[in-house]
Structure formats: structure tokens, C-alpha cells
Amino acid sequence: MATMNMIQALNSALDVMMERDGDVVSFGEDAGYFGGVFRVTANLQKKYGLDRSFDAPINEAAIVAMAIGMAARGLKPVAEIQFADYIFPGLDQIVSELSRLRYRTAGTFTAPVVIRTPCGGGIRGGQTHSMSPEAFFTHIPGVQVMMPSNPYDAKGMLISAIESPDPVIFFEPKRLYNGPFDGHSGGALSSWGKHPKGEVPEGHYTVPIGKAxxxxxxxxxxxxxxxxxxxxxxxxxxxxxxxxxxxxxxxxxxxxxxxxxxxxxxxxxxxxxxxxxxxxxxxxxxxxxxxxxxxxxxxxxxxxxxxxxxxxxxxxxxxxxxxxxxxxxxxxxxxxx
Known part of the structure; x- marks a missing residue:
């Protein structure tokens, strides 16, 4: 067990799965060399190389389309959309292609795609970096939607999402990424919640999809x-x-x-x-x-x-x-x- 914040727990989940399964790849805007704007994918490219951890163009439709193609050819892509507010250019690919792939091919193809994206406010990101758009995606048949509240669940849920044969939209609350938060300064005031660090196993474990x-x-x-x-x-x-x-x-x-x-x-x-x-x-x-x-x-x-x-x-x-x-x-x- 190790004490981790949510960023560290999510990074650990990606590391565990990329080490266990050579078909798992991680990519997105600044998600390769830089390790993501919130550092969730930090050091993955250094450890696993450019073929398995790489940057994508600023084109969310292309990111989702690439992930669908990878999945159809046997890979298990984990695509990062830099902020949930940016996901809408990829919405047509999610609705028209990703969610329907298993059904329209009568099970010939599955879509083991995970789309990770930070959501919610609290970092003074303004109107284009602060949305909580989960309701849009809960209305798409064929897509699973997940959102953790603590580091232990974040790691176990992301591992379950990567192992799922069907697509998952994985929302990550930004206010819980780094540690404590309050109404104004980011300090740990009891009126706004407890310190969201936690004890997290360093190896592989899962939190079941669909279990509260x-x-x-x-x-x-x-x-x-x-x-x-x-x-x-x-x-x-x-x-x-x-x-x-x-x-x-x-x-x-x-x-x-x-x-x-x-x-x-x-x-x-x-x-x-x-x-x-x-x-x-x-x-x-x-x-x-x-x-x-x-x-x-x-x-x-x-x-x-x-x-x-x-x-x-x-x-x-x-x-x-x-x-x-x-x-x-x-x-x-x-x-x-």
C-alpha cells in the first residue's frame, strides 16, 4: 500500500495495465512526452516508448476515431481528452461509431476504448475548462460512464474500465486531483470535505463496474x-x-x-x-x-x-x-x- 492522491493513483493504474498487457496504449493532447496537463500520464512514454504513450493533435474527433480504429484492430486504447469541455468535437464519433460498434457488427468487433477526461470546476479554469457534462454521455446506449471520488476507487475503476470489452467514458474530478480543497484557497477546510489522499495498493486490483x-x-x-x-x-x-x-x-x-x-x-x-x-x-x-x-x-x-x-x-x-x-x-x- 502507498499513500497517493488521485493523479498518482490514475498514473499507477495506467502503469500497471501497460506493464501487464502490451495491447494497452495511452495517448492524447500533451499526454505523451509532457505527461498530460495534470501529469496523469507522466513518465509513461519514458518507460513504454513512443509506440505506446504518445501525443495527439488538437483534434478530439480524430482522437476518438483513432481509438476506435485501434480497438477494432485488437488494441486497448486509453485516450485522454484534455478537459471535458473539449470532448464535444468528438461526440459524433462517440455516438455514431464507438457506442454502436459491437451492435452494428453483431459482436464481430468490440470497442475496448477508455476515454479519460478531467471534469468539473474548482481550479479557476473559467467557462471552457470547468464543465460537468456527464449527463450527455449517460444518454448514449452502449457506453459506460464512470466517475471516482477517491484515489483507491480511481485506480481500481480505471483498471476495470481498461479491462472492459466495451467503451467507457471516465470522468476525473479536477477538484480531487491533487489533494485538499475548500471554498476559496484550496486548503483543507472541514466544511468542504476531507483530504482526498488515500491508501492505494501498488499492484493490480479492480473496483467492479456498476457497483455503488x-x-x-x-x-x-x-x-x-x-x-x-x-x-x-x-x-x-x-x-x-x-x-x-x-x-x-x-x-x-x-x-x-x-x-x-x-x-x-x-x-x-x-x-x-x-x-x-x-x-x-x-x-x-x-x-x-x-x-x-x-x-x-x-x-x-x-x-x-x-x-x-x-x-x-x-x-x-x-x-x-x-x-x-x-x-x-x-x-x-x-x-x-
Missing amino acids: DVVREGNAVTIVTYGTLVLVAQAAAEKAGVDAEIIDLRTLVPYDIETIARSVNKTGRCIVAQEAPRTSGFAAELAAQIQEECFYALEAPIQRVTGWDTPYPHAHEWSYFPGPERFINAMNAVLEA
Whole structure:
């Protein structure tokens, strides 16, 4: 075991898989020689050579198309899109080609492609470096979507994604990359979450695709979320002294409705949360499915905690983020209903 932040854990996952399997290749914008803008792919080119860790042009459609071609010929590409905001030029390749390859060829070809991309705000990146666009990709049949909240899961989930025969969009929350964070300075204030370093095995292990994690057990209310907001929800429950059960989805598609339903049937109250804008977000899908599965157990309407329905507000990003107070307000609403 070693103490790692999320960047180190993701780098370790790539290193482990590239050493185990010569078909695994890593590439993207600045992801070769430089090691990626966030250094997730650091030293991979030095260790594995230009054929297996290399730079790509600033052309996201070409990056995804290259990955599809590599996969069709037997490789296991891990493509980096430098920021999630940049992924949309490659959306047609993801929707029209990548997601359908297994189905349109009746299983003759599979698409073991992983597309890694940093998501979310918190680094003062402005409107074009701060999106949380996961909901777009959860609506594409044939694509798996994942987002870790801690280093241990990040490594195990990325290894599972690389070993999957089907495509995975792997979102990496930037606020959790390097270490502690708070509302303004990046320091480790308890009101915004715990230090997201953790003990991580140095070798190979996996976190199952489609299996949620109950990170905090409780009986008063269920909070279902993922990524950075797992830490914020924990901090809010501790600050408010609420006996909340917190579920980290880890995988958004396919998501673990069994674990969610078991919890909501126990607590009778539920909050769903996302950093992205409210309307048509993934939290709305969760709320609809939970209502279908748990209607007769619910003692109060399901509450959503989300970002605003605006373009990303660079000047007000820490007001935009769902913080502990927004979670506490939602907990009060469901507990008082």
C-alpha cells in the first residue's frame, strides 16, 4: 500500500495495465512526452516508448476515431481528452461509431476504448475548462460512464474500465486531483470535505463496474451522488449532525439501483446531487428511477442538490458549486416534510 492522491493513483493504474498487457496504449493532447496537463500520464512514454504513450493533435474527433480504429484492430486504447469541455468535437464519433460498434457488427468487433477526461470546476479554469457534462454521455446506449471520488476507487475503476470489452467514458474530478480543497484557497477546510489522499495498493486490483459504495451508513435520509460531491455530502452530514446514509455511485451507467433502493426503502427519504446544472441532469434520472422503485417507502419528496441553470459562472464558481449549506437545506426539507 502507498499513500497517493488521485493523479498518482490514475498514473499507477495506467502503469500497471501497460506493464501487464502490451495491447494497452495511452495517448492524447500533451499526454505523451509532457505527461498530460495534470501529469496523469507522466513518465509513461519514458518507460513504454513512443509506440505506446504518445501525443495527439488538437483534434478530439480524430482522437476518438483513432481509438476506435485501434480497438477494432485488437488494441486497448486509453485516450485522454484534455478537459471535458473539449470532448464535444468528438461526440459524433462517440455516438455514431464507438457506442454502436459491437451492435452494428453483431459482436464481430468490440470497442475496448477508455476515454479519460478531467471534469468539473474548482481550479479557476473559467467557462471552457470547468464543465460537468456527464449527463450527455449517460444518454448514449452502449457506453459506460464512470466517475471516482477517491484515489483507491480511481485506480481500481480505471483498471476495470481498461479491462472492459466495451467503451467507457471516465470522468476525473479536477477538484480531487491533487489533494485538499475548500471554498476559496484550496486548503483543507472541514466544511468542504476531507483530504482526498488515500491508501492505494501498488499492484493490480479492480473496483467492479456498476457497483455503488455506501461510504457512510445512516437511517434518517439517503444521499445519492458521485465525484466531488461525495466529500461535500459527508462534510454536510457531519456538520449538521444528521444520520445520513451516503451512496457513492462510482459508475453512472450502469448504475447500482439495487443498493440505492435498499437504502431508500430503509430511510424513507432521499436527496440526489450533482455539480452540473439542474435541468435534465443525471440527478433527475436518479430521482425518477428511485420514485419508480421506492414510491411506497418515501416519506417526503426527493430533493435535488445541483449547480445553477447557467453557463459556468467563472466569477462566482464557489457560489455555483453545491456546498454543505445546500445539502443541509435539502436534508432539513426532507426531514421536516
